[in-house]
Amino acid sequence: MEPEYRTRRPHKKSRNGCQPCKQRRKKCDELKPRCTRCVDRDLNCQYQSRRQRPEEEGWRPVSPSQSRSPSIIPVHGIDSMTPDELELLRHYLTHTSRIIPYDGDDLYALQEGFPSLAFRCRTLMNSILALAAVCKCHDIMTQPTINEKHREQAQALLLVAEDRHKESLRRTQYEIPNLHRECYDATLANAPLMVLYILANHSIRIQWAEITADVPAGFVPTQLQWVLLIRAAHLAYSGMLSDIDLGLESYPEPHSPASNPPVSPLDQLSPDPVNHIISPEDGPTKHTRELFLPILAATSRGALTSLRTKAEARRTEMPAHPEIAFSFVALGTLEDIADEVFKTNSHAIDLKLSLERAHSSPTTPPPQSRLSCVSPWLRNYLARVTMATPTRPFRRTITAFVNRVPAEYLTLVQSSVELLSESRGIESLTTPQRLAVDIFAHWLVLVMLLDGVWWIGGIGAWELGRIVNTLGDKGFGEAEGKTTWWPASMYSINVELKKQMATEHQHGS
Secondary structure, X not given: OOOOOOOOOOOOOOOOOOHHHHHOOOOOOOOOOOOHHHHHHOOOOOOOOOOOOHXXXXXXXXXXXXXXXXXXXXXXXXXXXXXXXXXXXXXXXXXXXHOOOOOHHHHHHHHHHHHHHXXXXXXHHHHHXXXXXXXXXXXXXXXXXXOHHHHHHHHHHHHHHHHHXXXXXXXXXXXXXXXXXXXXXXXXHHHHHHHHHHHHHHHHHHHHHHHOOOOOOOOOOOOOHHHHHOOHHHHHHHHHHHOEOOOOOOOOOOOOHHHOOOOOOHHHOOOOOOOOOOOOOOOOOHHHHHXXXXXXXXXXXXXXXXXXXXXXXXXXXXXXXXXXXXXXXXXXXXXXXXXXXXXXXXXXXXXXXXXXXOOOOXXXXXXXXXXXXOOHHHHHHHHHHOOOOOOOOHHHHHHHHHHHOOHHHHHHHHHHHHHHHHHOOHHHOOHHHHHHHHHHHHHHHHHHHHOOOOOOOOHHHHHHHHHHHHHOOOOOOOOOOOXXXXXXXXXXXXXHHHHHHHHHHHHHO
């Protein structure tokens, strides 16, 4: 007798669930206007019948001459944005763009210049939405109390941010090889937004790891990838400065109408798009500026002198080693930055005083360079944020280290720190690797001064803590005898000051 086979009843998977349930990979009951899960968690329930292709999203080329770049869109592209996208854009215009700028020039770029370009470029709009989403996530994670509902909201926002960032990155990689003049502004503007997003995303992951041991899969802080990625704006600026534009006719003068960003329907989203800066964040929190900064200023010069002594000894042992040479460039850069931050010599003091009087304007780029085709307001903004010209904020002075050192040095640091973390011991590193990490750890001490910048926050302390926890109080110890390694000592002091601040805050409340 032949066995009896049953026909399996086909399973029909619904693809009509709401976006929050899809992002969290939960079954949606598809109730409208809001599903049960979204009602319970107070989420913005949004349905989408099908995923539109980029060309169906209303972000189409404006002319045949621009058809080579599928991201160029008409000004009325706002009409095709979903309610969730509009909400993120509104958040960017009314909040995010006001808590990043240091001065009026920054504010103009972030609150009017970038959004105006984004209405014509889906790639740039994706980066703005990603930054807005991670900003909202930060606002949630910094509330006095965090419950499960808050965590779910933050996780959903991070998923949205990651999706937007990856899409912007994908489009950028597609467009760069065939970049033409109409896209210079939008492509260059995208670089600093991606840098801000990468830092903010890493900072949020660190916040998450510090407040709970149950970090969602995929949200664990990554190992030093942010260091290499934040060079993006600097590379974009310097690359366009050196690249030749063969079709160049002329570039707009700084005060000509063409130097302003294109007109956009910003008034549909904010009645007063250009407004005051909410809080110009220089770097340290008030507590850090008053207590931790003086300690660093008093001890940094001796620490860097000791570090140079060790470096000179290594160079004597291996005079022709290229990795030692890369580290010496990084050490010189670190010493210059410390001088600028702590004003430990007359040259640095003169520099700071001159910057306090007025911002330096970048020199006019060569007429044949691609950068000469970029709008002056954007060119000047990039020059400031990449430290191509000096600027005042601690946050730019300190992070300029990443742009000034050789790329080979950063690659060496990343591989060395990863090896140190995996092997859990100093013996796993070569002499050049030890020197590179030693210099990097000293720089991370300065990064701890940037705890008042919301998109950086605890990155310095977190990254330095991982190195100190592996090496211990003595660090590399070649020339410090029985004394504590300076980065380890400053890390411990910072931890104690944070505990003191938390105790004072608790008693005060």
